[in-house]
Amino acid sequence: MYYLAHTPPRAKPELEAHRYTDHIEEVLGYGLDLFDYLLSFYTLVDSEKLELRITFKAALMLHDMGKLDESIQRIFRGVDSGRLPVDHIDAGVAVADEMKNELLAWLIRGHHAPGLPSKKTEKYFIKQLRKKSHLTLSPYSLRGRRHHRDKLTADFDKHKEAIITTNERIEVYKQRQIESCGQWPQLSLQLLSSSLTSRLMLSCLVDADHSSAACYSQDILMTRFKPAKTCWTQRLLALDRYILSIVDSSSDPQSDRNLMRGEFYRHCFDTDLFESRLVACSAPVGLGKTTSVMAYLLRCAIKDNSSRIFVIAPFSNIIDQTVKVLRKAIVLNNEDATSVVVAHHHKAEFSDKDMRKYAASWQAPIVVTTAVQFFETLAASNPSKLRKLHNVVGSAIFIDESHACLPAELLNVSWYWMRQLVDIWRCNIVFSSGSMVKFWKDDYLVSEEGMRTLPDLLPESLRIKTQQFERQRVIFDRIRNPLKRDDLVERIQSDETWGEFIDQDKPSCLVILNTVQSAAVIADTLAKSLDDKKNKLSNKVVLHLSTVLAPKDRDRMLEEIIHRQGDSDWNHRPWYLIATSCVEAGVDLDFAIGFRETCSVTSFLQVSGRINRHGIRSFGRLFDFSIFSEDGLNHHPGFIESSDILNNLWSEIVSDEVDSSELCSKAIRKELSRFPEKRNKSELLLSEEQKQGFQEVSTTYRVIDSDTATVIIDAKLVEKLEHGFPVNWQDLQNNSVQLWMQKIAKLNLRPIVNCSQDNIFSWTDAYEYDPSFLGIMPDLINSKSGII
Known part of the structure; x- marks a missing residue:
């Protein structure tokens, strides 16, 4: 007698049903190899590794045990029809309860939505269930149905019925499980204090489970897990050749900026690696941080045999630019660049098994993704979102434009995760920004016990040189009164704005607004005033870039913008880019003039990096301005607080002695101190994380709210x-x-x-x-x- 795990998919009704024995064998083969690979990076004692491995093997074997119920088998065999009458998760949870393995129960419960539960909620639920049902249950049991367990929706009679049904049939399930797959390992274990490690284990279980189901649905053979083909040494050599070719092709290799850029790269390539796995990089704009930090992390990857490299960025256009550079710089001959360096933009997580194949899996050697994707995956409780998390273990992580990746209230718990990735799972992390917020040394931004001192990739001698260069590069100015739509369009074009720049090379103007609506309205109004609407893209005086364009069209727009940065027909013709914050950080763009709607200290300083970026002009000018919310323009509600702080710190921003890192950190501290709800959220998130409040953390933690x-x-x-x-x-x-x-x-x-x-x-x-x-x-x- 054999049992079934999955029925044929809609697209392949002719397939023989997926046998339970085959499914568990596939999950075991892939899952144990995967988890053993993760444990090779684990820094804690061997006895803990063994406990985790035994528990994980039991989870692989027992996660679908409830499908052995005869009523489910009858539906799988086509004898009966309809919804599955039994929640198949409760059987595995019951066995975990018997062996007093709390971690095992949580993994089994978490492998289907709603995912990992919260300990506080479950403790209250079980207390009430015991009182109302008179069942004998442990205080931290997860027995019953997986849905409707909070105090507002709990239906205790249905939960009691599910538990009684499982208890009556559990011996049959065990017998069928042993007949089909053999005996599972036995171990008593509490839930882990590290919620991140629990998430990582569930990630491995879900990946193995979903991979088996997907292979069956596609009628292909399930293969064993294999680590990514990394080739770190060869990639470092390829990067060095790429940098040499850039230097050879430079029109002015001896310029001050190019000499500083070369000095920084050689420092990252040649000097001893820091002992700390957490490193800062406060290099200012235009110093070639992407390739220099990559050189450092490739060396870390060689030393640690890292699993992969992640590049995390706040905006998708930075991702696009980074991907293009890395595909040129570190992809080897005869490799498919698109499978070596993979870009993953927005949140496409699929819950239906036939749609899972469209989700990005983070399996490539180099993964370039958004801060939203990366950090919200660390916070997740849902299995479909957690599936890819295990790929972070043992990786080298480059957090680019780190000041813009996370709001202040998320820094505390995010830092807690990053320390665990480094201390427990042997990751290396570099935080890079020209407007660095050094939250790790500020006990107002992170917990006191979490404070650390990070070494900086930028040497002190080079920091002094770059500071002198930065003071001469751009002048800060502001328009004190708010502007209406037509007044802003007029000011952008005025002689007052252009007088100093109209006769210089590359006369161009960047205007950044806080909302996609305002940007589109200004772009449309300006284009109409210049009779530019009907021109083809290559002839447009007004360009527009924001997330109202799909990525493929943002690519085309960015290509046109980059084309105009070089030697082109626009060398002596003024033109405008109207955009949102997606261009303010990390993108290699250069304009003579800039306008930035009041937003935040870090945003304003980052935009200054797009103005006279390479110092080819005697100076550039950047205006701070505000708008009236009318005629299609609107205010961004999320920037009211930070705009007020910028106004209060304006005198420090324009000071000759400004330290941008200290100023940005001061602004973030003010934001938390003046708005206690953010400070409360920061403390609450860390508290819930430490108390295994998985659902609360995943619901509350939003990089973009x-x-x-x-x-x-x-x-x-x-x-x-x-x-x-x-x-x-x-x-x-x-x-x-x-x-x-x-x-x-x-x-x-x-x-x-x-x-x-x-x-x-x-x-x-x-x-x-x-x-x-x-x-x-x-x-x-x-x-x-x-x-x-």
């Missing part, structure tokens, strides 16, 4: 998804934008058939999309009811 979904702007892609045709995840990423759910509802966007559960919607049914200028905004920009 918004409820967004994916909206497809390509009609052919929508049609493919609706008909169930295979779609590459890069195609989803490149042909979509992210919109707030409340806006999606307001615009009546249609969920795509077969994708509604994953919040994927169609734009093409009702609205125009402009790929070369305004993206999704043309139909909305003058609509009072529909504007984004």
